[in-house]
Amino acid sequence: MAERVTDTRVVLSGVELDNPVIAASGTFVYGEEFKDFYDINILGAFSFKGTTREPRFGNPTPRIAECESGMINAVGLQNPGVDAVIEHEIPNMRKFYHKPIVANVSGFSLDDYAYTCERLDPYADILEVNVSCPNVRHGGMSFGTQPESAAEVTRAVKAVTTKPVYIKLSPNVTDIVSIAKACEEAGADGLCLINTLLGMRIDVARRRPVIANKMGGFSGRAIFPVAVRMVWQVAQACRIPIMGCGGVATATDVIEMMMAGATAVQVGAENLRNPYACKEIIEALPAEMERLGIDRLSDTIGIVK
DSSP states (O other), X not given: OOOOOOBOOEEETTEEESSSEEEOTTTSTTSTTTXXXXXXXXXXXXXXXXXXXSOXXXXXXXXXXXXXXXXXXXXXXXXXXXXXXXXXXXXXXXXXXXXXXXXXEOOSSHHHHHHHHHHHGGGOSEEEEEOOOTTSSSSGGGXXXXXXXXHHHHHHHXXXXXXXXXXXXXXXXXXXXXXXXXXXXTTOSEEEEOOOEEEEOEETTTTEESSTTSEEXXXXXXXXXXXXXXXXXXXXXXXXXXXXXXXXXXXXHHHHHHHHTOSXXXXXXXXXXXXXXXXXXXXHHHHHHHHHXXXXXXXXXXXXX
């Protein structure tokens, strides 16, 4: 009996990926730490550390709190700034990584977003515009909680870039569909959802919050059902592609997220728990596809109505 041939390729706005697995921004930095564990060129793509116009030290420590099935972080967009990323990080990354790059961008004003995206445009295959960071004040998520402001960011970035623009949405809203539709109408090429949920832990012995920022972004396996639900809701309402994100930890999770409507799937917090997570998921995909009778993974996108 002939062995079943499985096709894991997907296409995001004209960018072909060998498989739908993308390492999520903030959990893979610039790939340097992970290249010693395995050849990261097996990834479909990866989204590098969130980049802002100016360097940022981030929030005070402690920044991390462990949870039963995830973690809370309030790193606060620590990064060296767009100039250093272009001058140092991307050239170094290209010494060992040769697949598509997703550039994650954050800002504190429309001008910030436009400037940083325009600077990164020549180096990125896809621009992932983060309007959903819960860990900084007066920026990030403030743009992603209202349809009008999310649309403003979308238009500002689309006016200065040539690469596909994907808006990363926050789950910390009452109606994610209206925000997604506003981004689509403003010209977004795609969407990424979800970012972290807002969470908190308290040190009961010390009677104070575990992290200095008090609250932070809750991620990990526990949020997967919320992410699947939101991806499905947005996929029913919008026609542009979606990068699904939130609690993905297995090859089965990838397929479930794609059935909900995602074209590609990002793996985030699981990389911090298990540095081989993306490798293991990619290697397990063909067998899981065969078990489920799937020849082409792209055929599963949005099949659940």
